[in-house]
Amino acid sequence: MTKSSVQDPSNAAPLHEQIYARIRASIQQGQLKPGQRVPSLRAFAGELGVARGTVQVAYDRLLGEGYLIAKGPAGTFVSEQLTSSRPRRAAAAPSSSRTPPDQESTELSIETDGGIPAPLQLGLPALDEFPRKLWARLMARQIRSAGSLTKPPPAGFGPLREALAGYLQRSRGIDAQPHQVFVVPAYTASLALIVDALKLAGENAWVEYPSYPPTAQSLKRQNLHVWNVPVDDQGVDVEFGRQHFPKARLAVVTPSHQSPTGVALTLQRRVELLDWAGEQGAWIIEDDYDGEYRYRGHPLPALKSLDTCDRVIYCGTLSKVLYPGLRLSYVVVPQSQVPTMELACRRTVHGGCPELLQAAAAEFIAEGHFARHIKRMRTLYARRRAMLAEALAPYETDGFTVRLQDGGMHLLVDVRDDLDDLAMARRAREAGSPSIR
Ligand SMILES: Cc1ncc(COP(=O)(O)O)c(C=O)c1O
Incomplete structure (x- = not known):
């Protein structure tokens, strides 16, 4: 990739995004192959005539998304997991024991309290x-x-x-x-x-x-x-x-x-x-x-x-x-x-x-x-999620495990097998607490 191929004057995207998009396209189109080493940050930045940090941002994103794998001093490589899954082996006979059961047909509804949505409802924004x-x-x-x-x-x-x-x-x-x-x-x-x-x-x-x-x-x-x-x-x-x-x-x-x-x-x-x-x-x-x-x-x-x-x-x-x-x-x-x-x-x-x-x-x-609203909500939800996780933490010894994923508007709590989550939600509702559904 030459300097001129990245710094496209008609492209309004920041330079790190242009570099990211080009490398990703090279991987997807097969010019960069699984297992192939990509240039070091210093070499690549020098070649493109951009700051090392600019290339670093692009590499970090590709690492985060799984396109690249960092192997310490050996360098950074295109993920070998990206090999196309073809050709496929013949389909095995279905094993009914592994087939998951039918999904419950529950309609999701929003609970309200005097017309105002009750707090902690799945899928409801702030x-x-x-x-x-x-x-x-x-x-x-x-x-x-x-x-x-x-x-x-x-x-x-x-x-x-x-x-x-x-x-x-x-x-x-x-x-x-x-x-x-x-x-x-x-x-x-x-x-x-x-x-x-x-x-x-x-x-x-x-x-x-x-x-x-x-x-x-x-x-x-x-x-x-x-x-x-x-x-x-x-x-x-x-x-x-x-x-x-x-x-x-x-x-x-x-x-x-x-x-x-x-x-x-x-x-x-x-x-x-x-x-x-x-x-x-x-x-x-x-x-x-x-x-x-x-x-x-x-x-x-x-x-x-x-x-x-x-x-x-x-x-x-x-x-x-x-x-x-x-x-x-x-x-x-x-x-x-x-x-x-x-x-x-x-x-x-x-x-x-x-x-x-x-x-x-x-x-x-x-x-x-x-764009501004999404940015503001992202910060707000991250804060609210952290507060909820913190509030739940003392109860982990009672059989709850909080799972904080990288994204989303809800968090997952694993409830120990011998506990009845539906009964707990019912009790919380009866006690006037917000239900967690
Ligand atoms: C998994 C999932 N898909 C889609 C939607 C969006 O539905 P709608 O556009 O009808 O509000 C939701 C809303 O809660 C959802 O949770």
Whole structure:
């Protein structure tokens, strides 16, 4: 890589990001091979004519994401785990004893106390910190404009699609044009839209076990056959899925922060999953519901950013970064699927999302409030999480183990087998304490 190949004057990204992106692309495209040594910081910085710290930032990020492995004085190497998982061995006969049980069909609901959400509820952002005055100003400005009172365009309001495409490019590493972004009122509506557009009814689908219950419920309602694929400490077990349900046409995953275990899908598993989808002609739905919240290092790039074969459909939501009552979620599809999605959008029963809200959200993003709000919330959630973990720490001897993952809006507490977590939650509620669900 030459100095001129990195310092691209038309590229507004900081230099360390340009270096990071170039090395990552070289690895993905095979110019840098698994096991190959990368230049030392000093040599590389000298070659590029940049400060050593600039290269260090790029290397640290690649180390954190698993692309590079540091081997002390021997140097830094491209991870050998990145070898493509092809060719595959033949699928083994299913072993029913390893097949996880059916997931409980519980609907998640928000508990309220006199209309105000009770504290410590799964998936609820800090509504007390939402910038209501600013939001009211943006809404007031929009209501004065004539367009906001008409029926919304079925695929979403143009400026919001544009603002989301820009945000996804900057923050999640996703290269998508605005017309590839479709605005929908909810994650489950996104699933229904995708199933309809890609004609997946009647097909088999992998769902993580455990997972967010509405995923399996929604797919079953769309007449898909749902198969549970277990999650371990590297994320969804792709090999298990291959062996037991090789013919699936769909996998729904939460790679950045598995819901609910909080595990980040490792790079090796990401490659395996993409390989599987490529071989089967299957689709992967990436539910990136809270990927913005990571407290150590950078947010992990979306799985979609590695998708060179166009098998990943990306689902995002404004529920976690703004507020869930907004009902604005979005789907990003490969260019090849844009026409079918446009047709499917015209068939939806919900008729789109109110343009007034979409316009306010578009302005919120375009004016930079969104990026500032996420940054502020990241700091706040890190602090609140640490406080909760600290408050729970004295009870560890009573059979609780707090697991603090690198990201997300909730933390996991392992409860000793002989303790009844549901009874504890019930007792806490009866005592007037906030429930932990
Ligand atoms: C795993 C997961 N996916 C998606 C969503 C987003 O749902 P929606 O966009 O309908 O608010 C949530 C919200 O809690 C979630 O926990």
